[in-house]
Amino acid sequence: MLGVNNHGQTIVLAYAFLSKETTESFVWMFEEFKKAMPGGEPKTIITDQDAAMAIAISIAFPTTFHRLCIWHITSKFSVKLPRDAYKEYWREFQKAIWDTDNKDEFDAKWNTVVTKAGLTNHPWLSSMFDLRESWVPAYARQFFAAGMSSSQRAEGSHGFFKQYISRRNSLMDFIIRFERALSHQREKELVADHVDAFEVAQCLLPMPMNKQMATLYTRTMFQKFEQELIQSTACFLELKTEDACKVVFNVSERKNWETRVAEVIYVKDSDHASCSCKRFEFVGIICKHILPLFRRDQIEYMPDKYILKRWKKTAKSGLVSDANGNEIKDCSDPGLLIKRSTMSRLASDVVEDALMSEEGCELLSETLKSLQVKLKSKGVMGAKEKAMKRGIKHCRECGHIGHDRRQCPAFNTP
Known part of the structure; x- marks a missing residue:
């Protein structure tokens, strides 16, 4: 199972070995996932159209929005539709799918193109229309998914892991190689953490809000926000209606020789302001249509309610508990985390090489034991030296810290 971290990077949340892809197997996997992951059920899960997995999700994650991968569906149009119909009307299908912000608009455009193409009774198209709430953006944007609408991140992740594993690997080889790949992936995340901790992103627009977000957001997510801020300068705000409860604006934008209009509602x-494009709900970043309203009202700094913690540099800070309610502690020093990741990667490579022969395993085992003794000895000496510098008593009889020779239990034992 994959997810997205605060840098926008694809990360592995969990993996499992299944002997068969049945509903029962998937339910077991999801239940184990819930035990391992704090924070309750995920808001959204994106999968292909696997029937067994769909049933398992409804059982294990009843409150999670199950979204079907839009890429898997749209890639089938060329196969499912008659060749001439696909060639002539595919672009119109694309506009209906991607260029509509509300459900009624999508339904109208879909029915228009289906009628024009003479495909009103096409069984596959009819079945996809019946499932539209699970894959069409106009129906699914209100559910947070970190901007994902397809499982292409999973496809890219498969390509990444294929560099390390193959069908010829034994189970043990597979686990070692997979862990090695994970360590490489985690190292990229730690490097991004390090960059965000010690470097300040450069702002293209000299605005207080821009500088504020550069301080709060990770570099990748700040770039996404700044892009919205830049595009907002080309959006024009127009009052539509107003009453005692709310104000409605039309926000027009000229793009690709076409004027698009979004509706912004201020309660x-x-x-609180919301937009018909649902970018904030879907991605978690304020959209270019709401920002002109902020400028009109001379709001220089982004209100906290529009800044999601999951995109902040401090997203990983806070208390995390295990299944027993105990706090899970982790090192927060970026420098130490990178050192640990680098050494873990090296150790993984050494273990993999050693497993190629019995002699290699014996040599590595002996070397590690010897190294462990040296490290422990160095740790004790270091503690003694620090204690002596601080004036703490050090016993010459037993070597321990906290008492001297006269108070040593070993020396004074009759």
């Missing part, structure tokens, strides 16, 4: 009592 007075809650002091």
Whole structure:
């Protein structure tokens, strides 16, 4: 199972070996996932159209929005549709799918193109229309998914891991190689953490809000926000209606020789703005259509409610508990984390090489035991030296810290 971290990177949340792809197997896997992951059920899960997995998700994650991969569906149009119909009407299908912001608009455009193409009774198209709430953006944007609408991140991840594993690997070889690949992936995340901790992103626009977000967001997510901010300068705000409860604006934007209009609603009592494009709900970043409203009202700094913690540099800070309620502690020093990742990667490579022969295993085992003794000895000496510098008592009889020779239990034992 894959996810997205605060840098926008694809990360492995969990993996499991299944002997068969049945509903029962998937339910077991999801239940184990819930035990390992704090924070409750995920908001969204994206999969292909596997029937057994769909049933398992409804059982294990009843409150999770199950979204079907839009790439898997749209890639089938060329196969499912008659050749001439696909060639002539595919672009119109694309516009209906991607260029509509609300459900009614999608339904109208879909029915228009289906009628024009003479495909009103096409069984596959009819079945996809019946499933539209699970894959069409206009129906699914209100569910947070970190901007993902397909499982292409999974496809890319498969390509990454194929560099390390093959069908010829034994189970033990597979696990070692897979862990090695994971360590490489984690190292990229640690490097990104290190960059965000010690480097400040450069702002293209000299605005207080831009500088504020550069300080809060990770570099990758700040770039996404800044792109929205830049594009917002080409959006024009126009009052549509106003009453005692809310104000409605039309926000027009000229793009690719076509004018697109979004609807922004500002609710007075809650002091909250929302947009028909649903970018904030879907991606977690304020959209270019709401930003002109902020400029109109001379709001220089982004209100906290529009800044998601999951995109912040501090996203990983906070208390995390295990199944028993115990705090899970981790090192927060980026420098130490990178050192640990680098050494883990080296150790994984050495273990893999050693497993090629019995002699290699014996040599590595002996070397590690010898190294462990040296490290422990060095740790004790270091503690003694620090204690002596601080004036802490050090016993010459037993070598321990906290008492001297006269108070040593070993020396004074009759």
